[in-house]
Amino acid sequence: DAGVTQSPTHLIKTRGQQVTLRCSPISGHKSVSWYQQVLGQGPQFIFQYYEKEERGRGNFPDRFSARQFPNYSSELNVNALLLGDSALYLCASTVRTGEAYEQYFGPGTRLTVT
Amino acid sequence: DAKTTQPPSMDCAEGRAANLPCNHSTISGNEYVYWYRQIHSQGPQYIIHGLKNNETNEMASLIITEDRKSSTLILPHATLRDTAVYYCIVRHFRDDKIIFGKGTRLHILP
Numbered sequence: 001d002a003g004v005t006q007s008p009t010h011l012i013k014t015r016g017q018q019v020t021l022r023c024s025p026i027s028g029h030k031s032v033s034w035y036q037q038v039l040g041q042g043p044q045f046i047f048q049y050y051e052k053e054e055r056g057r058g059n060f061p062d063r064f065s066a067r068q069f070p071n072y073s074s075e076l077n078v079n080a081l082l083l084g085d086s087a088l089y090l091c092a093s094t095v096r097t098g099e100a101y102e103q104y105f106g107p108g109t110r111l112t113v114t
Numbered sequence: 115d116a117k118t119t120q121p122p123s124m125d126c127a128e129g130r131a132a133n134l135p136c137n138h139s140t141i142s143g144n145e146y147v148y149w150y151r152q153i154h155s156q157g158p159q160y161i162i163h164g165l166k167n168n169e170t171n172e173m174a175s176l177i178i179t180e181d182r183k184s185s186t187l188i189l190p191h192a193t194l195r196d197t198a199v200y201y202c203i204v205r206h207f208r209d210d211k212i213i214f215g216k217g218t219r220l221h222i223l224p
Contacts, residue, residue, distance in 0.1 A: 004157070027179055033211065033212075040201075042116070044214070045211050048211060050210075056210070090157050094210050099208070100146065101208065104160065
């Protein structure tokens with residue numbers, strides 16, 4: 001089975017621009033989460049979506065938004081890009097196994113803002 | 115904030131067992147201990163999780179102390195491919211969100 005896929009792999013944008021990142025979860029997984037990882041830090045939670053509904057949001061400004069589609073794929077949008085938005089953006093899909101939830105991460109999208 | 119404390123870095127000789135410690139003194143009764151690792155510039159990879167019993171899978175073993183305030187991840191025969199940042203995470207079993215700390219950077223020495 002294919003794992004979590006993300007596109008594009010790398011992206012370079014200019015300050016003030018907008019960017020859209022895409023994620024396809026593992027087949028059968030209905031929940032998608034987004035994380036931001038700046039260099040030298042652990043990933044930070046941005047959003048979680050389940051069945052197209054937002055279930056959780058981390059401490060990120062309103063410039064960050066996301067949505068989930070009927071096929072459970074997801075997009076993360078970031079408006080008015082700042083230099084500090086340069087990071088690896090990770091998508092994870094979640095499945096329930098027994099009583100616990102398991103998350104599987106994609107390879108990430110490397111965003112560079114210049 | 116992350117509920118765990120890990121050493122920032124560790125070295126281990128290739129072929130030896132790598133023992134990665136984690137302190138989680140404020141863990142509550144319904145929280146699991148999870149371990150993930152992240153190889154350079156890749157997404158985090160799930161390794162193992164446990165509640166109070168020791169666990170073993172094809173990748174590693176997880177030893178949790180009786181009081182559950184600390185745990186150790188054991189990679190029995192470390193290889194160069196095990197060089198990565200290892201994250202110890204505490205979370206409720208129904209909590210989808212993962213709170214990452216800074217992890218332990220494990221260097222496997224040839």
